[in-house]
Amino acid sequence: MAGVIEIRGLTKTYKSGLKALDAVDLSIEKGEIFALLGPNGAGKTTMISIVCGIVTSSEGSVTAAGHDIRKDYRKARSAIGLVPQELTTDAFETVWATVTLSRGLFGKAPNKPFIEQLLKDLSLWDKKDAKIMTLSGGMKRRVMIAKALSHEPDILFLDEPTAGVDVELRKDMWAMVRRLRERGVTIILTTHYIEEAEEMADRVGVILKGRLVLVEEKTALMKKLGRKTLTLQLQEPLTALPPELAEWTLALNADGTELEYVFDSNAEKTGVPSLMRRLSDLGVGFKDLSTKQSSLEDIFVGLVHQSREAA
Amino acid sequence: MAFNGHGVWAIYRFEMARTFRTLWQSIITPVVTTALYFVVFGSAIGSRMGGVSEVPYGAFIVPGLIMLSLFTNSIFNGSFGIYFPKFTGTIYELLSAPISPLETVLAYVGAAATKSVILGLVILATAALFVPLQILHPFWMLAFLILISATFSLFGFIIGVWAQSFEQLNFIPMLVVTPLTFLGGAFYSIDMLPPAWQTVSLFNPVVYLISGFRWAFFGVGDVPVAISLGATLIFFFVLLAFVGWIFRTGWRLKN
Incomplete structure (x- = not known):
C-alpha cells in the first residue's frame, strides 16, 4: 500500500x-x-x-x-x-x-x-x-x-x-x-x-x-548514534598495544600517550569496566580519563562518509 | 469541494471584524475629513461660487469627494489585508490552505469593497447634512459605487502583494491616485479647463470614473456615461487578469 x-x-x-x-x-x-x-x-x-x-x-x-x-x-x-x-x-x-x-x-x-x-x-x-x-x-x-x-x-x-x-x-x-x-x-x-x-x-x-x-x-x-569515546591519558607512553587488549577495539594516539576506545553506550555490556580491570592487571596507569558522546555533528559527518562510500 | 465557501466566508468575516474593531480609523476619520471639505468648499467658499452645469457648487463636489475617499480607502483596505499577513509571516497559512486564487481575491477584495461601499454611503449621508442633494439615478449611483470600490480594492490588493515595505504601500495612493483624482475633475468639470488641458485630462482614467458617478447624481458628466461604465469595467477586468497572473506565477508570494 x-x-x-x-x-x-x-x-x-x-x-x-x-x-x-x-x-x-x-x-x-x-x-x-x-x-x-x-x-x-x-x-x-x-x-x-x-x-x-x-x-x-x-x-x-x-x-x-x-x-x-x-x-x-x-x-x-x-x-x-x-x-x-x-x-x-x-x-x-x-x-x-x-x-x-x-x-x-x-x-x-x-x-x-x-x-x-x-x-x-x-x-x-x-x-x-x-x-x-x-x-x-x-x-x-x-x-x-x-x-x-x-x-x-x-x-x-x-x-x-x-x-x-x-x-x-x-x-x-x-x-x-x-x-x-x-x-x-x-x-x-x-x-x-x-x-x-x-x-x-x-x-x-x-x-x-x-x-x-x-x-x-x-x-x-x-x-548507531549511541556511540561514545573513552580517552585515557597514559602515565607512560606505549609503543604498541599489548596483545592482552586485543578483545577491545582500541586506538593508540598522540605518540602512544592516549588510548582511545569507542563503545556503544546503549549496549548491555559496554566493555568499559572490564577494560579498566585488564589495564590495572597489566599495570598500565593513566593520569586522566574522559568520555565523549558523539555529537550530532560527528554523526552527520559519519553519515556523509557512509553515504559517499555507499555511492 | 469545488468551491471553498467556508474559506471565503472565514476570511471575509475575519477582515470585517477588524474593521469593526478599528471603527474609529476605518469610518470616522474619513467622515470627519470629508465633512471639513464640505465646510470649506461647500459652505464657506461654495456659496460665493457659481454652480457648474446649473448644479450648485456645494452639491457638485459631493460625487468627487466620495470618489476621493473611496479610492484611497479601497486601496488602503485592499492592500493592507494582504500586505499585513505577508509582513508578519502569517501568509504561510493562506498559501497552505485549500483555497483557490479566485476565492482568496473574492474574500479579501470583497471585504475591502464592502468597507468602501459602507464608507461611501456614510459620506453621502454626511454630505446630505451640509448641502441639498439630488440623485437622479440611484441604481446607477449604487452600481458605480460598488464597481469602483471593487476595482480599487483589487488595485489595492495588487499593491499589497507588490509592496515590500510600508513606504511602498503608501507610495501609489499618495503619489499617483490622489493627484490623478484632484486633476480628474473631483472639484471641477473638465469643461472649465482650456481646450488643450481638456484633451490631456482624457488620458486620466480617474476622469471617467468621477464623470460616471457624477452623472448618476445630476444626469450630466464630462464624458458619456456609457464610456464611463465601459472604462470602469475595463479597469476592473485588467486588474483581475493581473491578479490571476500573480497567483499563477506566485509572484512575490512564493519561492
Whole structure:
C-alpha cells in the first residue's frame, strides 16, 4: 500500500542557485511518527514547505493522502496541518478569532464545541479572548498548534516544535503527539535534537545538504548514534598495544600517550569496566580519563562518509 | 469541494471584524475629513461660487469627494489585508490552505469593497447634512459605487502583494491616485479647463470614473456615461487578469 505521503525525486533549486533539495524520495506510512533530522539549512523546512504548498518544487512529485499536491491541491491540503518553525501570529487578533479563521480557511464548517475542546486540550481556553500579542512565547506556540489542528487534519507537520520551548510545554507537546497518534494522525516533525527523535519517533530520516542520506527505524538508528569515546591519558607512553587488549577495539594516539576506545553506550555490556580491570592487571596507569558522546555533528559527518562510500 | 465557501466566508468575516474593531480609523476619520471639505468648499467658499452645469457648487463636489475617499480607502483596505499577513509571516497559512486564487481575491477584495461601499454611503449621508442633494439615478449611483470600490480594492490588493515595505504601500495612493483624482475633475468639470488641458485630462482614467458617478447624481458628466461604465469595467477586468497572473506565477508570494 502506498504511504500517506509519497515523495518522488523532489528537487528544489532556489533562484539564488541554492539547491535546497536534491532528488529526495520518501514514503511516510499512515499513523507513524516520522522525525526528520538534520542540521540547520539541510532542507528540512523546504521539504515541508513544498508538501504544504508554500514553496513550489522544481522537479519531482508529491502526493498527500493519495492526492497530488498540485493537481488535486484542495484534497491534499485539506488533509494537512502545519505548525511552522517561526512564531508568526496575527498579533492583534484574539486566540478564538485566529483559530476560527484557520478552520474556515481549510474548508470546514464552524464547530464551536470542537474548537472549545481543542483550546482546553492545549490549556488555551482561559486565553480565548486575549489578543495574541499579549501571550508568552510558549502560549503563542500553543496557538499555532491549535490553528494547525483546527480543521482535524490526518497529517500534521511540526517544524522544530520544541525550539525555544520550556520543559513543561515540551512534555505537553509530546503527550499531545502521542494522543494524536492514537487517533491515527500521521506526524512528521523536524528537529536537530537527537533526544527528541529518540523520545517520539517511530522512524527517523536524516537529511544533509538537500539529500536524504538515511531512513531507518529509530531503534536501529539509536544504536548507531549511541556511540561514545573513552580517552585515557597514559602515565607512560606505549609503543604498541599489548596483545592482552586485543578483545577491545582500541586506538593508540598522540605518540602512544592516549588510548582511545569507542563503545556503544546503549549496549548491555559496554566493555568499559572490564577494560579498566585488564589495564590495572597489566599495570598500565593513566593520569586522566574522559568520555565523549558523539555529537550530532560527528554523526552527520559519519553519515556523509557512509553515504559517499555507499555511492 | 469545488468551491471553498467556508474559506471565503472565514476570511471575509475575519477582515470585517477588524474593521469593526478599528471603527474609529476605518469610518470616522474619513467622515470627519470629508465633512471639513464640505465646510470649506461647500459652505464657506461654495456659496460665493457659481454652480457648474446649473448644479450648485456645494452639491457638485459631493460625487468627487466620495470618489476621493473611496479610492484611497479601497486601496488602503485592499492592500493592507494582504500586505499585513505577508509582513508578519502569517501568509504561510493562506498559501497552505485549500483555497483557490479566485476565492482568496473574492474574500479579501470583497471585504475591502464592502468597507468602501459602507464608507461611501456614510459620506453621502454626511454630505446630505451640509448641502441639498439630488440623485437622479440611484441604481446607477449604487452600481458605480460598488464597481469602483471593487476595482480599487483589487488595485489595492495588487499593491499589497507588490509592496515590500510600508513606504511602498503608501507610495501609489499618495503619489499617483490622489493627484490623478484632484486633476480628474473631483472639484471641477473638465469643461472649465482650456481646450488643450481638456484633451490631456482624457488620458486620466480617474476622469471617467468621477464623470460616471457624477452623472448618476445630476444626469450630466464630462464624458458619456456609457464610456464611463465601459472604462470602469475595463479597469476592473485588467486588474483581475493581473491578479490571476500573480497567483499563477506566485509572484512575490512564493519561492
